[in-house]
Amino acid sequence: xxKIWLIIQREYLTRVRKxxxxxxxxxxxxLLAAFMILPSLLITMSDEAETVMVLDESxxxxxxxxxxKDVKFIPLAGSLDQAKMLYQETDNxxxxxxxxxDLSNPEGFVVYGKKNISIQTQVRLENMxxxxxxxxxxxxxxxxxxxxxxxxxxxxLTAINLSDQGEKDNNAIITSVAGVAGAVIIYxxxxxxxxxxxxxxxxxxxxxxxxxxxxSVKPFQLMMGKIVGIAAVGLTQFLLWVILSFMxxxxxxxxxxxxxxxxxxxxxxxGQVAAQGEETALKDPASMENPEGQDEFASxxxxxxxxxxxxxxxxIFFSFLFYFLGGYLLYGSLFGAIGAAxxxxxxTQQFMMPITIPLAIAFIMSYSIVLKNPxxxxxxxxSMIPLTSPIVMMVRVPFGVPTWELLLSMGLLVAGFVFTxxxxxxxxxxxxxxxxxxxNYKELSKWLFYRV
Amino acid sequence: MSILKIDGVxxxxxxxxxxxxxxxxxxxxxxxxxxxPNGAGKTSLIRIITxxxxxxxxxxxxxxxxxxxxxxxxxxxxxxxxxLYKKMKVGEQLLYLxxxxxxxxxxxxxxxxxxxxxxxxxxxxxxxxxxxxxxMQQKVQFIATVLxxxxxxxxxxxxxxxxxxxxxxxxxxxxxxxxxxATIIFSTHRMESVEELCDNIALINRAQKVLDGPVxxxxxxxxxxxxxxxxxGQLMITSPDFEVLEQHSNHGIFRANVRLLNNTSPxxxxxxxxxxxxxxxxxxxxxxxxxxxxxKVKETHHA
Numbered sequence: 001x002x003k004i005w006l007i008i009q010r011e012y013l014t015r016v017r018k019x020x021x022x023x024x025x026x027x028x029x030x031l032l033a034a035f036m037i038l039p040s041l042l043i044t045m046s047d048e049a050e051t052v053m054v055l056d057e058s059x060x061x062x063x064x065x066x067x068x069k070d071v072k073f074i075p076l077a078g079s080l081d082q083a084k085m086l087y088q089e090t091d092n093x094x095x096x097x098x099x100x101x102d103l104s105n106p107e108g109f110v111v112y113g114k115k116n117i118s119i120q121t122q123v124r125l126e127n128m129x130x131x132x133x134x135x136x137x138x139x140x141x142x143x144x145x146x147x148x149x150x151x152x153x154x155x156x157l158t159a160i161n162l163s164d165q166g167e168k169d170n171n172a173i174i175t176s177v178a179g180v181a182g183a184v185i186i187y188x189x190x191x192x193x194x195x196x197x198x199x200x201x202x203x204x205x206x207x208x209x210x211x212x213x214x215x216s217v218k219p220f221q222l223m224m225g226k227i228v229g230i231a232a233v234g235l236t237q238f239l240l241w242v243i244l245s246f247m248x249x250x251x252x253x254x255x256x257x258x259x260x261x262x263x264x265x266x267x268x269x270x271g272q273v274a275a276q277g278e279e280t281a282l283k284d285p286a287s288m289e290n291p292e293g294q295d296e297f298a299s300x301x302x303x304x305x306x307x308x309x310x311x312x313x314x315x316i317f318f319s320f321l322f323y324f325l326g327g328y329l330l331y332g333s334l335f336g337a338i339g340a341a342x343x344x345x346x347x348t349q350q351f352m353m354p355i356t357i358p359l360a361i362a363f364i365m366s367y368s369i370v371l372k373n374p375x376x377x378x379x380x381x382x383s384m385i386p387l388t389s390p391i392v393m394m395v396r397v398p399f400g401v402p403t404w405e406l407l408l409s410m411g412l413l414v415a416g417f418v419f420t421x422x423x424x425x426x427x428x429x430x431x432x433x434x435x436x437x438x439x440n441y442k443e444l445s446k447w448l449f450y451r452v
Numbered sequence: 453m454s455i456l457k458i459d460g461v462x463x464x465x466x467x468x469x470x471x472x473x474x475x476x477x478x479x480x481x482x483x484x485x486x487x488x489p490n491g492a493g494k495t496s497l498i499r500i501i502t503x504x505x506x507x508x509x510x511x512x513x514x515x516x517x518x519x520x521x522x523x524x525x526x527x528x529x530x531x532x533x534x535x536l537y538k539k540m541k542v543g544e545q546l547l548y549l550x551x552x553x554x555x556x557x558x559x560x561x562x563x564x565x566x567x568x569x570x571x572x573x574x575x576x577x578x579x580x581x582x583x584x585x586x587x588m589q590q591k592v593q594f595i596a597t598v599l600x601x602x603x604x605x606x607x608x609x610x611x612x613x614x615x616x617x618x619x620x621x622x623x624x625x626x627x628x629x630x631x632x633x634a635t636i637i638f639s640t641h642r643m644e645s646v647e648e649l650c651d652n653i654a655l656i657n658r659a660q661k662v663l664d665g666p667v668x669x670x671x672x673x674x675x676x677x678x679x680x681x682x683x684x685g686q687l688m689i690t691s692p693d694f695e696v697l698e699q700h701s702n703h704g705i706f707r708a709n710v711r712l713l714n715n716t717s718p719x720x721x722x723x724x725x726x727x728x729x730x731x732x733x734x735x736x737x738x739x740x741x742x743x744x745x746x747x748k749v750k751e752t753h754h755a
Contacts, residue, residue, distance in 0.1 A: 006548065006551050006552055010548055014537075014539065014540060203537075203538075204537075207535045207536065207537065207538050208531070208533040208535025209535040209536055209537055210535070211504070211529075211531040211533060211535070212529070212531060212535065212536075212549065212593075212596070213552075214504050215502040215504055215524065215527070215529040215531075216524060216525075216549065216552040216553055217552055218521075433499075433504070433505075446466070
């Protein structure tokens, strides 16, 4: 045990001290922060207020076109030609011309611009004018806008899970996000660090240290020490990323005065609003600013918050850790065995296939089938098979999985990694002392039963 | 007393036999040469002794006990293919390897200090292995092999890669390790290189032990009572007690190989010569281990 501990320490320290590790660990959160901050920064930058000069010959819109956060109106008087000349001299965005007209037949509006007027500005102005005309028509027919708003109905559905545990708010999107995020992290962790195990073994083999090592320790100790040491490196990096990303995002958003970077929750809230109110939003981009729209936004946001709160967080977290480590150990030992079987990295290709394929399938299936039908037969079987369960089960857990299924899957995963570790250690102990031999699967299968 | 006893060890790989019923003993405190051509089975045998692999059949005793994992820390092994972690500092590497052999951190540190002072390589401690020359790496590896003061040191082709100066340094270290009671196994195919160092040898050829024992005894067994004489004068041997095997003469200086017959002693030959010629040199022609090996291999093939 003492020796394994020494090996773990070495594997851990030599990697954590590497420049590449330090740079990667520091750079990734910064990049992440940049990715989160940049879009909102760009939006604020392009949000320079537009100024529209208005020549209203009808007199119907006087004082009705109100300045908004990003659009200002400058009323003009005089003839159209004068207005045009005046407009040419300024750098205002557009000149809106409202001719003499009748409420029943609003026509002849023109907008002049120095460049092409953007669709957005055009639609916006159209909406404002339409709305104002509608208002005036309501007034003419004895209704006012407020009464009309009261009449308008707004329905949003709240989905609730009826289950043994009682009622729960449910939000499919949030549930999916939680699961998929966990699965993605597991997927990349297995690959990134699995390959590191493989490289480490190949390095020991090519530098010929391995014979010195196994005259001191058992091959199994050397292999397990490496796998556990690299797992610790991965966890360290992951943890640092979480902490540093959080710090970086907070710091950057504070420094640039940007609204706290859109958290996934806020992004989804925005997405939902967009989905629900697509029509109104298109017709009336300003509707976001009226009280009604804000209410809607707030209520969606609250939905999401409660959805998050209602997720079995402890369970998800525990399953994440379990499948994270289980999946890593299962594949890690196989990566180690591949490293032992070959002489250099270019020879690893043929053996990588059986590792990449189940992982990739699990990953693709998670998106295409499991998310749509988390309790279907494909999802069930893939979350039982140890090669795919770390990813597929992780996607399923937030949707709620019967306890027996979860326990069976975990049990099978443990059995799975005990099995792959056994296979790997058999291949490993033969392979590390084998040089200059092109190995194929037939040869590998023989190694399993060698007496060493 | 023997530190290592190998008793009927056989090892087969998938399609060839690496060791076939090999038995011999290694006395404590000697320098033991494990000799044989490439592919004879030397490395297989070493890997069994160091417990990297196990024998198919046969037993190995270390200090009278069956070989067990605990014995590993009493052995130091320098493999033929040298290797260290390239990206690790010399000091850390030595410490790591010593700790894996069971030394405590403080003890290992103290011993590393003593060794680097002895080899005058103190300034290397903070260098990465990959920045050292091959000879320097070998020195570091030699230190790693003996740092835990093993009672059995196994050196596979120890002098390959060393320049003559460093080879001598290592030779001296090996001798002083023996002084302190360690037993050293030399494995090499270059038999002449260790002939003068070894007390005992075992010759292995094609998985089988050909011959073993103290070097002196082996030579005595194989010596032919032949002497080389160099001198001045006209040598004409007519005595039936001496047989001339070879004779050259150049500018009055002769060189002759003479074998003693009929239980005569070298002194008899010398007396005989002194009366007739001026003797400059009189040397016994002892067969080299290499010659013995070749002869022995031929014998076994004909048999």
